[in-house]
Amino acid sequence: MISTLAFLFPYSALGKITLYPLNNEFGQAWSSLPTYGDAKNGKPRRPPYAGLASALSAVSGQPVVLMPHTYEPADDDFAQPAVAVTTKPFDPWTLSTAVREWERRVRKGDDANTLAPLLAAAEVEHPQLASFVRGAEDGTPHAPGWFYRVAAWNFAQRLARTPLLIPNGPRMRRIHWRMDTQGSLISWDNVTQRTTLKPKRTGYALHKLDFRVITQPGEPLFALHVLPTFSRLATHWASTRTAFIEHGGHKNTLLRLPIGHTKNSDGQWVPYARNYAAEVLEACDMDFTTWPTNDDLAQLRGQMRALVPAPIPHVLGKGVGTRFNKILADHITDTFKRPTIIQVGFEATDVELTRPTKGAVTRADLDHALAATGSETVRIIALYNDGTTRKRMSEALAAYTTTPDQPLDCGDHQDHRLSQRLVVRFHRLRALDHAEQVDWDSELEFLDQFHDDAVNGAWVETIWNPKPTKREREAGQHRHDHKRDLRRALYERDIVSQFLARQSPPEPDDATEADTDTDAEAPKDYKAINALRDLLFRLGCVDDRLRHVTELKDEPILVGIHLRQQRVSNRRPGAADRTQMVEVLTALHTSNDPDRPWHLHSYDHHTHDWRPQAVAEAAFGRRAIGREGHARHEEGALLARQHIESALKILPSDRPLIIFVDTEACRTIWPGLQNVRFGKGPLPGDDLRTETRSVAVVAINTSYGEVPTPVENTTSPRKNPKRPPKPQERLYRRTTSTGHTSWYIAQASRTYDGFGGAGSIGGLHTRFTLPKEDWSLQRKDWHSFTATQITVPHAAQHDPEQLAALAAQLCHQSLSWDARTRHPVPLHVAGAMDRAHPEYRGPSMETAHMPETDEVQGGE
Structure with a gap:
């Protein structure tokens, strides 16, 4: 059994909320707001609901969401009607003053005051959060989009009341949490610090707990995933985007504000609070904290702390380690007694994952x-x-x-x-x-x-x-x-x-x-x-290592469909004029003839043909990376689905297909991948299925926020009383009360398994209790266990567990290296092609510059 940092909670545990229903008149007033940019030289845009919510969080010191009230995915962020949801009622004067000032700023000084009267006139409701849930009895619970954020708030508020006790020799280290206005818990008073002499640098970091309420396939209850991070703090303002603020009147809550940068009269870049939060606070007679200098940040002085903006060199590594996860999981189970929550776990199957072939092709x-x-x-x-x-x-x-x-x-x-x-x-x-x-x-x-x-x-x-x-x-x-x-x-x-x-x-x-x-x-x-x-591997070299670990008697074609949405800019770097879909399809042709090697083909969108791997990658890489008009929703999703379906039709029609897709990337294109209509909506290959042709679909989910984080293997003996036992190399499963089964592969990283004691130091200690003689190991990344979820929305003529085992084995035995990949081989190859494109996450190539005809470091 694998225990995880995910918990099922009964609906009676969801609690109450404070809700302001906003009618269509509010939506019409909102649509009349002018476009604006609160950054100097920023691109004007239609004001998002989140802008006003951020300002209201600043003055109320509590989390706020302002979102459309709909049970379907909202393609329009400004859909009507909408609701404002928070934890307790706003002070009427503060609410009216804050909304009026925010609108005045958006209108560049014009005091039209159209929004505040409508929001203040809303009849405040205090409903049970569970009353918004539908479909629970069928194992397909769903709720409006704002529900998932608010449910996480309530859970975080309850957890913050009890300090986390971490064993530290004969004593206990008490960690007190502060909740921020986005619903995360922050170890504000428990900062990890490390100083180096050559070069002379000091770094700081906080433990942060994020919470995500999601559904699981076939599960009647919502699951809450706890996501611990080791958040490193910036020691200067350059490029920072997020700051936490402790300021008067809201001592139990930290303000989390988005940060922008502008030049002052001296030509120096200085930070400011986005969404006019500082101006709204001033209008409500609240003293906004003084902006710390770079020296203040470097010495952790003042009431404000900023997160590092991106992966940059830092004296502290990332990650909290497996021991911290185990202590946290036990703490959550002990804290929530009434009503009792259920820790999500995976049971081991009889399927053992093997890797008989290692090393390069001989x-x-x-x-x-x-x-x-x-x-x-x-x-x-x-x-x-x-x-x-x-x-x-x-x-x-x-x-x-x-x-x-x-x-x-x-x-x-x-x-x-x-x-x-x-x-x-x-x-x-x-x-x-x-x-x-x-x-x-x-x-x-x-x-x-x-x-x-x-x-x-x-x-x-x-x-x-x-x-x-x-x-x-x-x-x-x-x-x-x-x-x-x-x-x-x-x-x-x-x-x-x-x-x-x-x-x-x-x-x-x-x-x-x-x-x-x-x-x-x-x-x-x-x-x-x-x-x-x-x-x-990029040239298409395939030896028999995959043939040796699979049993595919009917010689299916294994297809990988990789989708990714990329922002495109034709103007300055960092701006996004539009988005486009990157679509990469690969096909691994299997064979039972030992004289015929398995071979890889990929789809060439330009010639509308499947071509050998190296030729197809070159054709993909020399053209614009995305497809215009294709998107995740509405007409764009339909275009993408039709285009991919037409590509699949070109594959040999006398061979069965097993299609591997990434759940998170593809579920808006094919709704049958979504938990709320799992297997009952459109799926890849729908047009190819006949009475004589088998087309199975296997969905792979590797999202950190959606796949429960493994804590320990509870069935393995402990070699060390501190270190949680790691998962075994086998397939795990979980079956819900409605009879729906999902499969999982769980693992420790190569770093955790190797590199002496440095790799698994997080299994023995926490960053709070690391002995001083080992303090230099704070610079390392502390790894936790990870998992991949495998579901089968359409098994065709196969046993679903056999398909799950195939997917797991094609992760475990990769093509060109000696460790597990996140996705099965066909899907992994497709992702590698995308990452090797010259414009991967980079500036767009103009189609006009493309010919009319025809790195990832480490391919695995």
Whole structure:
């Protein structure tokens, strides 16, 4: 049994709320508000409901939501009617004054005062939150969108009343929580601090508990997921977006405000509270706290603390560790006695997950695996500038020669055959070290000499996160990162790529010592080995490792459908003019014939055809990343569904299909993936199902907020009384009272399992109680257990548990590395193609610049 940080709670535990119903007249008044931007040079936009809710939270010191009151997904954030929901009634004068001032600011000083009278006239209600739930008896509970936030507030308020007791030797460490105006709990008075001497830096972090109320497939009760984070604090205001404020009148609640930045009269960037929160506080005669200086933040002075804006170097790592999760789970169970809540758990099945094949494709299997590319010849083009990198590449490639202990003995600019199908060609490319942008079309002209039918892949040296030299720093310069531009230029030539970060050559003393120790075995260059494995994976190389761990007698085609919505801007960086859908489809063709390798194809949207993996990736990478008009909702969702359905129809019609989809990304496109209509709405492949053709659908959910976080394996003996036992390598399941089963795979990360005591330090200690002699381990990321949820909305002619086992095994035995992937192979390959696109989460490419015809670090 796996216990988790998710809890089912009876409807009697939901409590009451304070609700202000807002009629259509309020909606009409809201729609008459002008567009505005509360940031200097900000893009004007229609005022969101959340703007006023943020201002009301500031003056009331309590969480507030203002949202449409609808049971269906609200495609329009301003749908009518709406409700304002909070924890207790507003003071009438404060409410009217705050709303009037906020509207006046939006209208640039025009005191129209259209909203405040309507909100003040609303008849305040105090209903039971459970009264808004529908469909519970059928195992499909659902409620208006605002319900889920408010239910989490009530739970957080109750939990905050009891301090968390953490064993600290013979004593207990008491952690008192403060709730913020978004419903999170903050360890405000219990700050973790670490100082380094070289360089001289001090960092701070808080423990934060977020709460998310969600549904589970077939579960009549709502589940509350507790999401602990180790939130690091900023020591300067640059780029910060969120601040917590402790200010007078609301000592039990912290204000969480979005932060913007603008220039003052001296030309310096200074922070301000978004949504006119400071101005609204001043209008209500409330003293807004003084903005701390950068020095104040660096020394944790004042009433305000800001979160670090993004993943940046910090003296403290991320994560709270598994021991903290175990203590927290026990605390929640002990705190909520009346009514009793139920901790969600997974039961073990008889399905054991195995990984019989590890390591790279062997030399004996190489040509058989390369046959999956569909080409007689596969060429690796090794592009380098540093001699050490060339040596590393040749040593990694030597594994596919008859002398694997010796580096390749070959020159540049000519093909060197390693096996019947694999050739390699080295080429020194000095432009790789240029600090400025490079004309890669000119630099890569030598690649145009290839006129054979070989599949080509480039193995490219790169300076990973290149740091400027002292001279460049003094001049305000920085080296250009060539990976995006170079990858696109290679795609233009139908060449997929994988980058290898340069390493410094060994120090002379180290080299001398290694030469004298003749018995010492040189350490393996795993970075080069893994980069080569990933390049072969991108080329479409598939050996028999997947065949060995699956039993697929009817030779199905395994399809992966990867969807992602990307923001697009044609103007300044950071702005989003529109969104577009990224759609990547892959198909893994299985075979029972040992002489025929499984092979990968991907769908080319331009030619409307399924093409070999490397060819399809190059075609995908050289064109605009998204599809115009496709979206997650309404007409855009219908267009995406129809387009993907037409792609599936091209696959061989005499083969069964097993389609793997990402639940979170796809459920608005296919409503049959949603818990409220699970398996009863549209699903992928609906148009392909016949009496003689099987089309199954397997949904994979890896969302941290939706899949319960494993706490411990309660059936395993404890080797250490402190450390929670980790999950086993097997398939788990959970069956609800309505008879619906979901399956799970749970795991500890590779970091948790390895790297000595540093990897699993969070299993023995909490960040509150780490011994001083181990204090340096605060800089590490502390890992917790994770889980993947597998559901089967349509099993076709298969046993649902067999499909779940197949999905789990295709995560556990990946194509090119020795650990588990988040998604089964076909879905993982599709995601890897998306991440390798030059415009992945980057600036958009204009369609007009695309030809008319046809990195992720580590492919796994």
